[in-house]
Amino acid sequence: MTKHVFVIGLDEFNLRELQTVHNAAEYEFHGLVSYETMVNPPSYPMAEIMAEARRTLTEAPSVDAIIGHWDFPTTSMLPILRREWGLPSPTLESVLYCESKYWSRIAHQEAVPECTPPFQGLDPYSDDPVRDLELDYPFWLKPTTAFSSYLGFRIDNEDRYREAMATIRENIHVFAEPFDYMLQHCENRSALPAHGNGATVLAEGLIGGHLCTLEGYVHEGDVVTYAVIDSLRGSNNVSFLSYQYPSQLPDGIQNRMRAYAERILKHIGLNQTPFNMEFFWDPQTDYIWLLEINPRISKSHCPIFQMATGASHHEVAIDIALVRRPDFPHPEGRFPMAAKFMPRVYGNAVVNRVPSAAEIEAIKRHHPELVVHVYVEEGMQLSELRAQDSYSYEIADLFLGGESEQELHEKFRETMQLLDFQFSEVLPTNYG
Incomplete structure (x- = not known):
């Protein structure tokens, strides 16, 4: 029978990618909340967005799966809507551990301390942010919830710190308000750190080296990493130049990253979801640093997998949402x-x-x-x-x-x- 799969923020490009998955004829894909509403809007009126999503699902003849490939708030909407429709899902609390860069660092420190740089949560509305600061310069400053390095700054001195904090303070509400809305839907708020909210700012020590992304999934508690993609940056060592598959990193380094990924995901209790996780490997020190966890596939990698394996890894998101163990990637691509x-x-x-x-x-x-x-x-x-x-x-x-x-x-x-x-x-x- 046809499976009705609802996709948050579906656009024409990703619909075409979805249609490359194996057995695509078995699925009927439906958009759930428009692309324009979910991707780079000036604001996220979450009560209205969630109400629209619920209306669409209520009027649907069948809801077999709800998936999404965009960053926050899509990733936090999924566990709420799946829970309400009785579908398998990670808990909202485990997803929020990924959404909040500050809470995520707390979990990293607990589970993989050898991969965790020094860090600190800060209040952008403090009367004296310099007095609050405990880290030494230089460091990175970023909102606890954002994407694409939005409002992220390298801080080398006090003047730059004050300037960046003022910029963040003026703009952080775009993600802070929807994050705090999602937080209200937790069933077990005590499972999350007591300190911090959507408006928290993360300061963390500089890390670097070869950057790569692990793509994987957690199915019935089993953590599987099926691909490693290299991320190359430009001359400023910040802005991305390219994502390349397969990774050129040594197998031993990739295996160490896989082991760290399993340890942290089990620690935060993430289950029944795809994930991608970014790591740095510093070849001079042999340190491996964990950067962040995203509880979704990377949409940026979908066409890469289509070219190199014969199908988009939207396939993984669909299989996990339907409680099936994925069989991915396939050796059917046009290019190595x-x-x-x-x-x-x-x-x-x-x-x-x-x-x-x-x-x-x-x-x-x-x-x-x-x-x-x-x-x-x-x-x-x-x-x-x-x-x-x-x-x-x-x-x-x-x-x-x-x-x-x-x-x-x-x-x-x-x-x-x-x-x-x-x-x-x-x-x-x-x-x-």
Whole structure:
């Protein structure tokens, strides 16, 4: 029988990705709350969003699964809605341990202290944030709940600290208010740390090295990691350049990361969900640092898996939601390697030219696997882009396949030359 699968924030691109999964004809996919409502809106009116989701589900003839691939608040909506519809789900409390970077660090310190940098939770509304600070400079400062490095700053001195804290204080409500709304739906609030809320700010010591992401799932308490993806950053060592699969890290390092992943996930009680987890490996010290846990698949990796394994790992999210053990990845891809590239501009300017659909189609005659998402329009200021990191503007996403890492990067640079984005000023980029 057809399974009715509801997808929070479903858009046309991810619908096409969902339709690549094995046995896709067995599913009927339905959007649950619009993409525009869930992805980069100016605010999240959670009571209205949840009411809309409940109306859609109530009117549906059948609800067999509810899934999502976007960051918070999608990830926190899932356990609430699944619980209300009697569907298998991780607990909201275990998901909030992942959503809150501060609470997550507390759990890391308890379960994998050797992977945890020094950290501190701070109140952005304090009368004297400098007096409250216990960490030495330099460190990272970021909201406890956000994504894509939004409002994240490297702090090297007191002036920078005061400036960054003022910026965070002015904007943190965008995620703090929906986080505190979700917190009210906990059935066991005592399972979470007593200190901290949506408006907490995390300060943590600098960590670095080779960054990678583990993709996996927890099924009936069994933690499985099925892929490791390398994350390459640009010259500022902050802004991402590409995600590449499969990882080039030594097998021994990957296995140590898998063991740490199992330890922390069992500690916070996360179950019946996909996850992705970011780690650094410092080859000079051989330290492995845990950065963060996300209780979902990475949407950025879906086309990568489609190119390199033959199907999007939306398949994993569907199987777990239907209480089936996934059989993923498949050895059916067109390329031995695949990557997502994030072309960036370091500085603000007016966009003078973007490639047309016809130009993109012409490039695809040379690279048929190419997928391009353009995020800018002619005449706009780059500063109008939402949810950017604090140091660059991501103007597009490109997905490409190749025989090697070198070929992938050559394809990326060649494709960006052909796309020919133009701006009102000559600015540094990560593709020039």
